[in-house]
Amino acid sequence: MVTPNLNADSNPPDILAKQKSRYFLTWRWHFYAGLFVIPFMLMLSITGLIMLFDDEIESARYGEVLSVNSSAYSSQDPLPVSAQLAAVQQAYPDGTVTQFVPATSSEVTNRFSVTMADESTHFVLVNPYNADITGTIDRSDSWYQLANDIHGTLLIGDVGDYLIEIAASLTVILLVSGIYLWLPNDNARRAGFLKIRTDNGSRILLRDLHANIGGVLSIVLLFFVLSGLAWAGIWGAKIVQPWGSFPAQKWDDVPVSDLNHKALNHGSEEEMPWNLELTPLPQSNVHVHGEEITSGSSAGSAEKAGMATEQIGIDRVVNEAKVLGFGQYKLNFPRSETGVFTVSANTMSGDITDPTQDRTTHIDQYTGKVLADVTWNEYNMIAKAMAAGIALHQGDISIINKIANVVFCLAFILIAVTGALMWWQRRPAGQRKLGAPPKAVDSGLWKVGVFSVVLVCIAFPMAGLTIVALMTIDALICRYMTTFKEALS
Structure with missing residues (x-):
């Protein structure tokens, strides 16, 4: 970031002093937030690109086992799904x-997700015309799964999730401070506003x-941050999620399970x-002569009581x-x-684009009754x-949405890289210093800082707690230790 020539503006000295203090205070917040956010922005953008494709x-990895030559079966209809399911169960008797x-x-295989005896999960690919198994895909071995795990947890569980949440929350501070530094409020910023100057050196x-x-x-970027959070x-x-969750109480006279949709x-x-x-998921009940079996009963006790316990079958569910x-x-x-068949089509899972x-529909596994049907309207x-x-x-949403997201990811990578290069160029060479922007002259702006921290703590707790922790470390340690003070100067 290039320091603006505030004295070039025709303002009284006291106003110029306040503007300069405000500028350096904002720049310093922007700088420290950027140092933490840049690695995460690069990681999220790169893994996001992988998931987009x-x-x-x-298709490139498993094209041969995914494809079906439908022209060879032009004279026949696909087999019932139950026949395909039977072939999978026969091939993997120990799997679920x-x-x-x-x-x-019609050119690709059907998929059955099977949890194997070793707890691994595979897609078993089935030719719908002859029930032949063409191959399998280890669901944990997909590039999407790996990128998604890095994108969400850095492969280190809750700690990674918290670090990413802190980075995303600090990005909001980065954006607000960045907009202030970008807006043409003085001659220096007006000179580069909405311009790319290629003949003024690499720093410019x-x-x-x-x-x-x-x-x-x-x-x-703010949209990506908030939707990602x-x-x-x-x-x-x-x-946020509890406020947006669908209340199971809306389902009239439907018992619910201890399991939730997750x-x-x-x-x-x-x-x-x-x-x-x-x-919570709804539950199926076994009904015979007005009696029912709930989650506390077993299929064995149902059979002894003479109650029907057979599932309606997958063909009926598919037809429904x-x-x-x-x-x-x-x-x-x-x-x-007491579980249910759940038919779900949603954009989050990539089933549909609108x-x-x-829509998510739950069907009683014994009677075929629709127990719950949740749509956009609910x-x-x-x-x-x-x-x-x-x-x-x-x-x-569409191919345009996908292309736009690719452009945005590349732009975010460029923003992160240019920010890092700007810091690298202006850092004090040969000194153990971060090269942080100068501290603002004390002109009452500390009140702005305190107010900002309070707002951040309320809106984004993880970022707020991080800022408070760093300010505490600075107050208790850094200011009394010369090495730390010089490094942060």
Whole structure:
């Protein structure tokens, strides 16, 4: 960042002094937030790019086992799904089939998700015309899964999740301070506002690229930050998600399970709608002559009592999905004797591209009765905003959305790299110093800092706590230790 020539403006000296203090205070906040955020911005942008091209990467890796030569079967219809399921169960007798994903076209295989005896999960790929198994895909071995795990936890669990949440929260401070530094409030900033000057040296070029791209895309970056924070462990899971969750109490006379919808996800893949993850699943009941078996009973006791305990079968569920209007969807199998068949189509899982068509339907595994049917119309305002926001965040709406997200990721990488290069160029050579911007002259602006910290703590707890911790360290340690003081100067 290039320091503006504030004296070039025709303002009284006291106003100039306040402007200069305000500028350096903002720049210093921007600098320290940037040092922490830049590595995370690079990581999130790169892993985001990988996830955007998940389908293309999967096709390149598994194209042979995913494809079906439908022209060879032009004279016959696909086999019933039950026949394909039987072939999978015969091939993997020790495995548990948990999900059916119908093919997206006649040229690709159907998928059955199978949890193996060693607890690993694989997609078993089945030719729908002859029930031949063409191959398997280890769901934990996908590039998407790896990128998603890094994107969400840095592969170190909750600690990584908290670090990323801190970085995303500090990005809000980075954006607000960056916009202030970018706006043309003096001659120096007016000279480079919305311009890329290529003939004034590398520092000016880097400054123009960093400031103008960051300023123009600040609202876009803020959108990515806030929609991404919806998955964070504190801001998302503890604060925002509960307010956007669908209340199971809306289901009339339907018993609910101890499991919630999040239990239907496979690993870190977010397959259930965000606003349903915390909502309990409904339960199936075995009904005979007005009697029922609930979660406290077993299938064995039901049989002894002469009650029907057989499932309705996958073919009936698939047909019911068609009758209900589902096109592309995922079908989750019951996880227990009182579990339900769950048919879900949503943008978060990549089944559909229009979030207003999100739908999750639960079907009694014994009677075929629809126990619960949640659509976009049942979402509250927060849930609708997040459903649309997550779809845009993931590039699921359209090819234009996907291309735009690629451009944004590349732009965010450029912003991070130019910011790092600017710091590297202006740091004191040969000295053990960060090269932080000068401290502001004390002119009462500490009140602005305190007010800002309070606001951040309220809006983004993890960032607020981090700032308070750093200020405490500075007050108790750094100012009394010459080495730290010089390093941070």
